[in-house]
Amino acid sequence: MYKYDQFDQSIVDTRVEEFRDQVQRRLAGEISEDQFKPLRLMNGLYLQLHAYMLRVAIPYGTLNSRQMRMLAHIARKYDRDYGHFTTRQNIQYNWIKLEDAPDILADLASVEMHAIQTSGNCIRNTTSDQFAGAAADEVTDPRPWAELLRQWSTFHPEFSYLPRKFKVAVTAAEEDRAAIRLHDIGLQLYHNDAGELGFRVYVGGGMGRTPMVAPVIREFLPTRDFMSYMEACLRVYNRYGRRDNIYKARIKILVHELGAEEYARQVEEEWAHVKTLGIDPPDGEFERIAAYFAPPPFETGLSDDVPTDDPDFALWLDQNVKAHKQPGYAIVNISLKPVGGIPGDASSAQIDLMADLAERYSFDELRVTHAQNIVLPHVRKADLHEIWQKLDEAGLASANLDLISDIIACPGLDYCSLANARSIPIAQKIAQRFAGLDRQRDLGELKLKISGCINACGHHHAGHIGILGVDRKGTENYQLLLGGSGAEDASLGRITGPGFDEDGIVDAVERTVEKYRELRTDGERFLDTYRRVGFDPFKEAIYG
Amino acid sequence: MRILTGNDLGTGDVVWWTGSDWSRHVSDAVDVDGHGEAIAAREEAERRVNSPYVIEAEETPQGPRPAHIKDRIRAAGPTVRPDLNIKPADPAAGSWVI
Amino acid sequence: MADDLLRFRDDAPHEEPAVTLDAFLGQSNATAVRLESDEDARKLIPQLGQLALIEIAFPKFRDGRGYSAARILREAGYKGELRAAGDVLVDQIPFMRRCGFDSFAPEASIDPAALERALGRYEHVYQKAADGRSPVWALRHG
Secondary structure, three states: OOOOOHHHHHHHHHHHHHHHHHHHHHHOOOOOHHHHHHHHHOOOEEEOOOOEEEEEEOHHHEEOHHHHHHHHHHHHHHOOOEEEEOOOOOEEEEEEOHHHHHHHHHHHHOOOOEOOOOOOOOEOOOEEOOOOOOOOOOOOOOHHHHHHHHHHHOOOOOOOOOOOOEOEEEEOOOOOOOOHHHOOEEEEEEEOOOOOEEEEEEEOOEOOOOOEOOOEEEEEEEHHHHHHHHHHHHHHHHHHOOOOOHHHOOHHHHHHHHOHHHHHHHHHHHHHHHOOOOOOOOHHHHHHHHHOOOOOOOOOOOOOOOOOOOHHHHHHHHHHEEEOOOOOEEEEEEOOOOOOOOOOEEEHHHHHHHHHHHHHHOOOOEEEOOOOOEEEEEEEHHHHHHHHHHHHHOOOOOOOOOOOOOOEEOOHHHOOOOOOOOOHHHHHHHHHHOOOHHHHHHHOOOOEEEEOOOOOOOOHHHOOEEEEEEEEOOEEEEEEEEOOEOOOOOEOOEEOOOOEOOOHHHHHHHHHHHHHHHHOOOOOOHHHHHHHHOOHHHHHHHHO | OEEEEEEOOOOOOEEEEOOOOEEOOHHHOOOOOOOHHHHHHHHHHOOOOEEEEEEEEEEEOOEEEEOOHHHHHHHHOOOOOHHHOOOOOOOOHHHHHO | OHHHOEEOOOOOOOOOOOEEHHHHHHOOOOOEEEEOOOOOHHHHHHHHHHOOEEEEEEOOOOOOHHHHHHHHHHHOOOOOEEEEEEOOOOOOHHHHHHOOOOEEEEOOOOOHHHHHHHHHHOOOOOOOOOOOOOOHHHHHHO
């Protein structure tokens, strides 16, 4: 993975001192909260429901054991001994003191981490495929371009006061494991018919109040034109994105209102100019970055057999362990969704354990997924049983990857001042209703996503089953959506009808999945059955 | 009743106006009647509080109970981590919030 | 207001008042123009040679359109004074300098010590912009 050179380190260190200065000026009253707010947001520091909340960047979801241990340290020293992994591959701490924030950023900088631009109307963390560098189906590792984006977007002087936040995701496989079409810009690397490597560029996806699946803006962008084209995309947005209404300020609204063709035309026009400016880094810079993402020194001649006489291990193996492109290796998915637990949360002890496992068994590398789970990307099959035992001791061996209890949930009203309803207790009740692993496995792949408000941080529009918490005359109420997908077959969920209370929603989910079981044909996931039979049979089953 | 709340500037703690000071306990909050905005402005200008605002609450024998569940969660702590609540050992906390 | 003007140029401040964009495009001999945040800087490009001062409005510091306008003008070869006017705060000035602004007319006064710290703070920048600073990738590869 990428390592900072003196320039990267200097920038991050300087940022710490700049923020220390800004905090001091705030505490001394030299700047008001209104003036300070965008500055602290650009360092990922929110004033949230219970305290200040800090969102630390985990660039494209990749980190090593040293960094993971620092995240545990921060949880212990400055917070309440746990962290929350998010749907953008970042980590959040909920009980931060403003007074401590500069020291926390200094600690992060010491391990090449930061909280830069994890909030604010700027370019946020670029996310990527959690299986990058390990999956057999990728055409190349997408992360060098994600790293190029990280550097290009950091303190970009023209794009730090955009109309609204800006989120980019990049993948390099046909299977979309990063929900790229639900991002402001989604990039898919592929080879065209001439064998050249380039990007399919999607612009204008997003969730929130007005969810949209991004259209293709450019079918093929050669990799050598990447940086200048991105600059053109952002410049058009910065100039013409709406600034009159915060709910109409994302680029998806601009693309929708102009039409994809017109937006693309404006980008081409701007790009014709921008590409003459010499802002593209030389090939040598890409090669320098890409070298950090070379495959680790895999052993060869390893066995692909995994003895599975332990039935619990066998279940976990079947559900959570995915194929690796290198013979003898596997990709381990660590579920942070134990039944009854808080989705995406990990204690400092668990974080330390995962760091140890990565260091020992996964070439010192971990990934955070947008489904709020953790990945050990490069594990020898021979080590799987030992890893599972250690995970099991730490409560990290739930064999529920992509099953109904592997729920994506935003923090909701328990933590977030934007929320209208609590999301975590709903996730817990649903997981408990379907606690039996046999039942879950019988239901199969079922991506259930819960948001506590219309901002959709729980990605409910992209859930096979989605739940949206609303405020109905002062009481929490939950709407059910069906048929969303964040994969390459991207679709937006459809609301079924009137909402339910916190117990009613669990029953409604159960009626939904029972209807699926009744109607499914062999091999069909819930999403497949829904798409085949349509909305009406489910609506009937839910409301009678 | 109307009570005034905000966050401590340096620590981020949720705080409640007691009539003379800021307390971490909503039970110490007083009715600010129509004076909330004026108190808020003065206290914020002096940096004794950050981002204060007025909320509705009902008077109860245990003290003010914010009218909206969001404010009750803010007063007590996350419902899913009772161990992190302002009164972790309080068995009545759950029903007070919900 | 002129007392609060912050300039990073060697020449004397331009005396002539700035006209609106509409007035400038309608009239042939103005040498100073003011661009509102929603106006298109490219409309000035055909007549850049006659301009000594372009002022770009920042009605609210969150409105970042002026950063693009400034870069566009510098990219078009404009060498005159490029001024950011309005809700300009010390923490935004370094970005504004990078985009090509060389004078500032902030509504609220700026603490000179804070400004000096802000401007001198970052030794390195990642991007090529309008200020001529070498981006990190150029330093890495000569």
